[in-house]
Amino acid sequence: MAELKLIGAKYSPFCFRLELALKLKGIHEYEYLEQDLINKGPILLHYNPVHKKVPVLVHGENPIIESLAILEYIDETWPSSPSLLPKHPYPRSQARFWAKFADEKCAPGAWDTYWRLKGEKKDKAIEVAMERFEHLEKLIQGKKFFGTGGDDNDDEQGEGRVERIGYLDLVLGWIPLWVEVMEEIGEMKLLDPHKFPGLCRWGHKFVEVPVIKECLPSRETLVQYFTIATPMMRAHFT
Incomplete structure (x- = not known):
């Protein structure tokens, strides 16, 4: 598995949903990079220069932004059970x-x-x-x-x-x-x-x-x- 990082904030419900998705998929080897939502750090600005918001999932060096899109990315990248979205x-x-x-x-x-x-x-x-x-x-x-x-x-x-x-x-x-x-x-x-x-x-x-x-x-x-x-x-x- 390529290096995986989750750029987030523990008080954000949008980041919380992604932590859950990773754990439901059995993915425990990732780095969680906590962000200050007021004083945004360089790593967040580097990987999400457009919206400058959490969460961002970085897979290898590929950033995926917007939590709904990230949920689908997780589901499709690690398709083993349990799946998150219905099949049909x-x-x-x-x-x-x-x-x-x-x-x-x-x-x-x-x-x-x-x-x-x-x-x-x-x-x-x-x-x-x-x-x-x-x-x-x-x-x-x-x-x-x-x-x-x-x-x-x-x-x-x-x-x-x-x-x-x-x-x-x-x-x-x-x-x-x-x-x-x-x-x-x-x-x-x-x-x-x-x-x-x-x-x-x-x-x-x-x-x-x-x-x-x-x-x-x-x-x-x-x-x-x-x-x-x-x-x-x-x-x-x-």
């Missing part, structure tokens, strides 16, 4: 659709509620974020995990498939812990278990999977980081 075209296209929806609508919506101080704009942002989470609640109904199937022996109808963690679970993996911390520091509630029972059940199961528990930053550490960083972040984003 239709469920594969659906996984990609919902991943894009999550990254372009759900994550920004949740962050928007967090940055805003109390008031009418914050209330409206919470309403919008919850409307977006409702789509995920419908999607998880009747399932243990979002990423089902994907094995070589699955047929087109998915008969005999085993529910397990896949691509979309990794994309949504920020929800259980990061949203909880946002709720605490942002003094709000986004994921009420009565309104989102399926999504909350999924979150509890997801973080209890051993490989995920191993990668997950502690809640206390994340709270401490966001408490310190929040004033600066709010000044930058508002």
Whole structure:
């Protein structure tokens, strides 16, 4: 295997999903290069001079940027089981659709509620974020995990498939812990278990999977980081 480096930040949910993908694939020999998201280092600027953002996966000397693209790269470069994306075209296209929806609508919506101080704009942002989470609640109904199937022996109808963690679970993996911390520091509630029972059940199961528990930053550490960083972040984003 060519030299592998992951340029990231342990508090970033977009980097967290890639650590999970590598470990699910059984890839443990890689170098993790922690970055300061405020004062960006030369290695990040070298490998991602366009966006200057984490994460970046460097395989050999080839940089791959954008976490969704990196997830697919990992899946295709190390195709041994477990696969992350479904094998068949239709469920594969659906996984990609919902991943894009999550990254372009759900994550920004949740962050928007967090940055805003109390008031009418914050209330409206919470309403919008919850409307977006409702789509995920419908999607998880009747399932243990979002990423089902994907094995070589699955047929087109998915008969005999085993529910397990896949691509979309990794994309949504920020929800259980990061949203909880946002709720605490942002003094709000986004994921009420009565309104989102399926999504909350999924979150509890997801973080209890051993490989995920191993990668997950502690809640206390994340709270401490966001408490310190929040004033600066709010000044930058508002």
